[in-house]
Amino acid sequence: AQSVAQPEDQVNVAEGNPLTVKCTYSVSGNPYLFWYVQYPNRGLQFLLKYITGDNLVKGSYGFEAEFNKSQTSFHLKKPSALVSDSALYFCAVRFRPFSGGYNKLIFGAGTRLAVHP
Amino acid sequence: SAVISQKPSRDICQRGTSLTIQCQVDSQVTMMFWYRQQPGQSLTLIATANQGSEATYESGFVIDKFPISRPNLTFSTLTVSNMSPEDSSIYLCSVGVPLYNEQFFGPGTRLTVL
Numbered sequence: 001a002q003s004v005a006q007p008e009d010q011v012n013v014a015e016g017n018p019l020t021v022k023c024t025y026s027v028s029g030n031p032y033l034f035w036y037v038q039y040p041n042r043g044l045q046f047l048l049k050y051i052t053g054d055n056l057v058k059g060s061y062g063f064e065a066e067f068n069k070s071q072t073s074f075h076l077k078k079p080s081a082l083v084s085d086s087a088l089y090f091c092a093v094r095f096r097p098f099s100g101g102y103n104k105l106i107f108g109a110g111t112r113l114a115v116h117p
Numbered sequence: 118s119a120v121i122s123q124k125p126s127r128d129i130c131q132r133g134t135s136l137t138i139q140c141q142v143d144s145q146v147t148m149m150f151w152y153r154q155q156p157g158q159s160l161t162l163i164a165t166a167n168q169g170s171e172a173t174y175e176s177g178f179v180i181d182k183f184p185i186s187r188p189n190l191t192f193s194t195l196t197v198s199n200m201s202p203e204d205s206s207i208y209l210c211s212v213g214v215p216l217y218n219e220q221f222f223g224p225g226t227r228l229t230v231l
Contacts, residue, residue: 032218043209044160044222046118051218090159105150105211105220107160 002027004093006108013081013115021076021111023091033074034092034105035065044090050074061085081115088112119144119212121223129229130200137196138226140210145190148213151183154225155206163208166193200230 003026013019025031035047048059055067065076076089091108120143130136140149151163163183164174172185186194197204210223 034220036222041227043121043224046219046221049219104162104165109159 002093002095002106004091004106004108006089006091006111008111009109010112010114013113015083015115015117016080019078019081019085019113019115021089021091021113023074023076023108025072025074025091025093027072027093027095029095032094033065033067034094035059035063035074035076036090036092038088038090038110040087047076047089081113083115083117086113086115118219119146119214119221121210121212121221123208123210123223123226125226126224127227127229129231131231132201134200135196135198136200136228137194138208138210138228140193140195140223142191142212146212146214147190148215149187149193150211150213150220151185151193151195152209152211152222153206154209160209163195197228200228202230204228205230 005024007022011021033050036044037047038044047063048057048065050057050067058064063078065074067074088110090110093106122141124139128136149166152160153163154160162175163178164172164185166172166185166187168187168190182198184196205228207225207227209225211220213220
C-alpha cells in the first residue's frame with residue numbers, strides 16, 4: 001500500500017542548530033514529494049517539492065530537502081533553526097503525474113517542530 | 118500560487134444541524150479537494166470536486182453526509198450534514214495547479230459540534 005511515514009511525533013532543536021524532520025515513503029512507481037507547514041490556527045503552507053532532477057531541493061524560509069531514492073526518504077532540513085520555525089510539518093506524496101485524471105495527495109502523520117531559544 | 122478563502126473561519130454548531138462551508142479561489146482551477154483534519158491528526162481527503170462532474174468521495178465518506186457543490190471554476194461548497202461531536206474538525210479546501218505540480222490549501226474552517 002502507498003503510504004508516508006513521519007517517524008517522529010516531535011523534534012526539539014535549540015535555536016541556531018541544524019534541524020532535520022524525517023519522512024519516508026512506500027511507493028510503486030515514481031513519487032512526487034512535498035513538504036507543508038502548518039502554523040497554529042492557520043492553513044497549510046507549501047514549503048517545497050521534488051518532481052525530478054537534482055535530489056536536493058530548496059524551498060521557502062531557508063528549508064531544503066533531499067530526495068534519496070534508495071532509502072525512499074525525503075527528509076526536511078534547515079542549517080540554522082529559528083524559534084519562528086516552530087510549527088507542525090507534513091510530508092506528502094503524490095504517485096501519479098499531476099495532469100488530468102484524479103491525483104490523490106497522501107499525507108504523513110505530521111511532526112511537531114519545537115525550536116527553543 | 119492560488120489564493121484561497123474559506124467561510125466561515127470557525128463555527129460552533131449543535132448536534133443534528135448542518136453547516137455549509139464555502140471555498141473561493143482567486144483564479145480558475147479545475148481540481149478542487151476537500152480535506153478533514155481531526156484534532157491532533159493528519160489530513161484526510163474527503164472528496165475531489167472537479168467542475169462539471171460529480172464529486173468523487175474517498176472510502177468512508179458519503180455524499181449524504183458531505184454533499185459538495187462545484188458550480189464554477191472558482192467556487193465550491195462542502196456541507197457537513199446531521200452533525201455529531203465526531204465531526205468536530207478542521208475542514209480544508211484545496212486546489213491543484215497542474216502547471217506547477219502543486220496543491221494549495223485554504224486557511225481551514227474550524228468546526229466544533231456540541
